Amino acid sequence: MLIAALLLLQAAVAPSAQEEPVPAYPQSNANAGAVPFGNDRLWQAFHGAPGVARIVDGLIARSQADPRISDIFRNRDMVRLRRTLNEQFCYILGGGCSYTGRDMTAAHKDMGIQKADMAALVENLQAAMRQEHVPFAAQNRLLAKLAPMHRDVVTR
Numbered sequence: 446m447l448i449a450a451l452l453l454l455q456a457a458v459a460p461s462a463q464e465e466p467v468p469a470y471p472q473s474n475a476n477a478g479a480v481p482f483g484n485d486r487l488w489q490a491f492h493g494a495p496g497v498a499r500i501v502d503g504l505i506a507r508s509q510a511d512p513r514i515s516d517i518f519r520n521r522d523m524v525r526l527r528r529t530l531n532e533q534f535c536y537i538l539g540g541g542c543s544y545t546g547r548d549m550t551a552a553h554k555d556m557g558i559q560k561a562d563m564a565a566l567v568e569n570l571q572a573a574m575r576q577e578h579v580p581f582a583a584q585n586r587l588l589a590k591l592a593p594m595h596r597d598v599v600t601r
Contacts, residue, residue: 462524463524464522464524464525464528465522465524465525467522467525467547470547470551472545473544474536474543474544475548476544476546476547476548476549477532477533477536477537477544477546478533478548478549478591478593478594478597479537479590479591479593479594480590481536481537481538481539482537482538482539482586482590483539484539485538485539485540485541486539487538487539487583487586487587488535488538488539488540488541490579490580490583491534491538491574491577491579491583491587492577492579493540494531494535494540496577496579497531497534497535497538497540498531499573499576499577500534500570500573500574500576500577500579501527501530501531501534501573502527502573503569503572503573503576503577504530504566504569504570504573505518505523505526505527505530507569507572507573508565508566508569511565511569513561513562513565514562514565514566514569517556517558517562525546528546529544529545529546529552532544532545532546533546534587537587537590537591538587548597549594549597549598550597550598553597553598553600556600557600557601558598558599558600558601559599559601560595560599562599563595563598563599567588570588571584571588574587
């Protein structure tokens with residue numbers, strides 16, 4: 446299951462797209478910002494790697510088109526963002542992935558994210574989950590895991 450999930454997550458990133466280099470940082474699942482669920486029931490409710498990839502793609506597309514927050518996504522490494530969001534959701538949802546991204550504070554440093562920005566992002570995530578037909582209770586369980594991260598992300 447882990448290999449299939451990783452292959453599907455890898456396929457979600459265009460093969461010709463390259464991530465921008467970043468300074469080395471300690472990689473740890475703790476950087477994901479939440480403890481994963483103890484089983485894969487939510488992973489299944491999110492339709493596994495293909496469903497999570499569609500949710501991440503929908504979240505990113507909505508956020509880039511959203512006039513409230515589109516500036517935050519301008520001139521960012523979207524390849525890395527797509528990969529690390531897929532990893533983060535897979536890890537938290539019990540899909541058996543590891544998270545290789547930076548911690549939430551470092552990843553959002555100097556972005557000036559405000560509470561209203563976070564609220565818009567959550568709305569876009571909810572819309573992407575609805576489009577994927579993720580059950581409402583499953584959506585709320587993921588959002589409850591993600592909510593405490595606002596302390597590390599919102600800086601203004």
